[in-house]
Amino acid sequence: MTTQPVPFPTQADDCCPSLTVSPLSLDDAQDFARILKAVADPTRLRLVSLVAAHEQQEACVCDLTEPVGLGQPTVSHHLRLLVDAGVLHREKRGVWSYYSLEADTLNRLSAFLSPK
Amino acid sequence: MTTQPVPFPTQADDCCPSLTVSPLSLDDAQDFARILKAVADPTRLRLVSLVAAHEQQEACVCDLTEPVGLGQPTVSHHLRLLVDAGVLHREKRGVWSYYSLEADTLNRLSAFLSPK
DNA sequence: CCCAGATATTGACACTTGTCGATGTATCGT
DNA sequence: ACGATACATCGACAAGTGTCAATATCTGGG
Numbered sequence A, B: 001m002t003t004q005p006v007p008f009p010t011q012a013d014d015c016c017p018s019l020t021v022s023p024l025s026l027d028d029a030q031d032f033a034r035i036l037k038a039v040a041d042p043t044r045l046r047l048v049s050l051v052a053a054h055e056q057q058e059a060c061v062c063d064l065t066e067p068v069g070l071g072q073p074t075v076s077h078h079l080r081l082l083v084d085a086g087v088l089h090r091e092k093r094g095v096w097s098y099y100s101l102e103a104d105t106l107n108r109l110s111a112f113l114s115p116k
Numbered sequence C: 001c002c003c004a005g006a007t008a009t010t011g012a013c014a015c016t017t018g019t020c021g022a023t024g025t026a027t028c029g030t
Numbered sequence D: 001a002c003g004a005t006a007c008a009t010c011g012a013c014a015a016g017t018g019t020c021a022a023t024a025t026c027t028g029g030g
Helices: A026-039 A042-053 A061-068 A072-084 A103-113 B026-039 B042-053 B061-068 B072-084 B103-113
Strands: A058-060 A088-093 A096-101 B058-060 B088-093 B096-101
Touching: A026 A042, A026 A072, A026 A103, A026 B026, A026 B042, A042 A058, A042 A061, A042 A072, A042 A088, A042 A096, A042 B026, A058 A061, A061 A072, A061 A096, A072 A088, A072 A096, A103 B103, B026 B042, B026 B072, B026 B103, B042 B058, B042 B061, B042 B072, B042 B096, B058 B061, B061 B072, B061 B096, B072 B088, B072 B096
Parallel strands: none
Antiparallel strands: A058 A096, A088 A096, B058 B096, B088 B096
């Protein structure tokens, strides 16, 4: 067997840090703060929800610019932040950039915030 | 009866908006962005985790100032933001202010972000 | 090869934010 | 009443952020 000794069972599920189980390390705190910052903006929340609700769970910039009422460069900028944070995925097909959800990131965030 | 018609049953569970089910209203987006902003900072994440991990699930400022390595005014400022956002609860007992988790808010956040 | 359309990048600006030092306020002992 | 202690507030400053107009880059069609 190649499994670890696992001397402290409580450390076993150290895989995914949780906000409320033990004091966060600086690294973990910065890690999650980065993702949270990306989502902590009304416009970006709406962009994510628009992408999620769009057909095929994906949307291009031209689908999003009008619903949020902002200019194309501004929308592109917000989408870039969301992609950089791993919240959205970008796939370029032809002239269009299609944005879709990176579900794992939202799942990790949700699990992280969930008490207990 | 003074109740509304409720013509569309799908609106019934409109109780707790979710990021990924339908486009967010501006109000909902601003609402959640406000809470997310409060949590989207490494120092404040650590403060919340320190409070949660402390005995009795509560801590005073003097318990927190040293672990995060910041001045007392700065820590007080961060705690105020967390209280204003409904993430923490403040209870003054004697000379001390005891901060504790407002679990409902974190639960709402977690549920909001959870895909599907 | 050039043009039109979709998106990305840049530069600029007002505004917000994280931090600190100094000061104010409140509470408990003595 | 006084002083010490715990906390909150204020003023200031550098750094970061959201938005826009202008411009650059890329792609498909003719």
